Amino acid sequence: MNIVIVGQGAIGLLCYAHLVKSEPLRLSLLASPSFNERQFTFTNIDGKDETIAITLANKETLKQADLVIYCVKAYQLNDALAAHQAYIGKTAVIALAHNGMSSLTELPEAIQKQPILAMLFTHGSKKLAKDHIVHTGVGQVDIGCVNNTVDIDFKQQLMQLFNQYFAEIFWHQDIKAKQWLKLAINCVINPLTAIYDVENGAITSGQFTAVTHTLLQEIVEVAKHQQVSLDLAELESTVQKVAKATARNCSSMRADILANKKTEIDYINGYVDKLGKLYQVNTPENSRLWQAVNKLSGKR
Numbered sequence: 001m002n003i004v005i006v007g008q009g010a011i012g013l014l015c016y017a018h019l020v021k022s023e024p025l026r027l028s029l030l031a032s033p034s035f036n037e038r039q040f041t042f043t044n045i046d047g048k049d050e051t052i053a054i055t056l057a058n059k060e061t062l063k064q065a066d067l068v069i070y071c072v073k074a075y076q077l078n079d080a081l082a083a084h085q086a087y088i089g090k091t092a093v094i095a096l097a098h099n100g101m102s103s104l105t106e107l108p109e110a111i112q113k114q115p116i117l118a119m120l121f122t123h124g125s126k127k128l129a130k131d132h133i134v135h136t137g138v139g140q141v142d143i144g145c146v147n148n149t150v151d152i153d154f155k156q157q158l159m160q161l162f163n164q165y166f167a168e169i170f171w172h173q174d175i176k177a178k179q180w181l182k183l184a185i186n187c188v189i190n191p192l193t194a195i196y197d198v199e200n201g202a203i204t205s206g207q208f209t210a211v212t213h214t215l216l217q218e219i220v221e222v223a224k225h226q227q228v229s230l231d232l233a234e235l236e237s238t239v240q241k242v243a244k245a246t247a248r249n250c251s252s253m254r255a256d257i258l259a260n261k262k263t264e265i266d267y268i269n270g271y272v273d274k275l276g277k278l279y280q281v282n283t284p285e286n287s288r289l290w291q292a293v294n295k296l297s298g299k300r
């Protein structure tokens, strides 16, 4: 299989560091022009450092790709897809690994015709420098088709490959419920860790129990209007589990705020606010955190 990973962020490099060990896989990284590294340090979950050589992708590699994994921010996705659509082969599978939700119909038209997968990571990965990432928490990877069905051989190959390097990997016939679950996790952990400037583990403290409950309650109500039935108690326990498993991690939103970068809040709590307005469901807590994070980015 020929795979291109797009994006040199914490999840892009985590994915690269795991898959690079597989033979005879052809793996390359499509990074932004300002990224000049030819190797990076990967501190694995046991705290051991490895040096990983990078093969950079280009237009030719994109043309030959069987799978292109987009590990970019939600707000960068459309521009990246629009820039690549002329090169990506018609049968190549596109995997979307960003946090938050966006609708399929908002993607460039040509891309909507490709087989598209959602690839949801709940691993903790921290970027210490542009050439150093640390795997801070073992999570899982949930994969499923967003539009066309992916060829059965491809699915088997992909699952086999990921199985070797990621402890828990699951294929879902209905990925929508998992996307909502991931959205719920991000709606709690990301804004709270960013606003209170704490690591993910802090979310398990009693201080955040009530706000977590309210945020999730609102999400359960909004999800119903998208024909997704979520269980509040299950959501609460999953959020706790992820916060514990990634306790030492700096959430991606907190990292963005600390680095004065744009956050994905519009696609996370902002998405819940948007759907709440559409379906006339009150989402005061999600709306409040959406605005609070935007205010925080504005200030910095």
Ligand code: PAF
Pocket: 099, 121, 122, 123, 124, 125, 185, 186, 189, 190, 200, 242, 246, 249, 250, 251, 252, 253
């Ligand atoms: O955005 C993040 O940081 C991650 O999605 C997660 C799972 C909250 C772990 O930090």
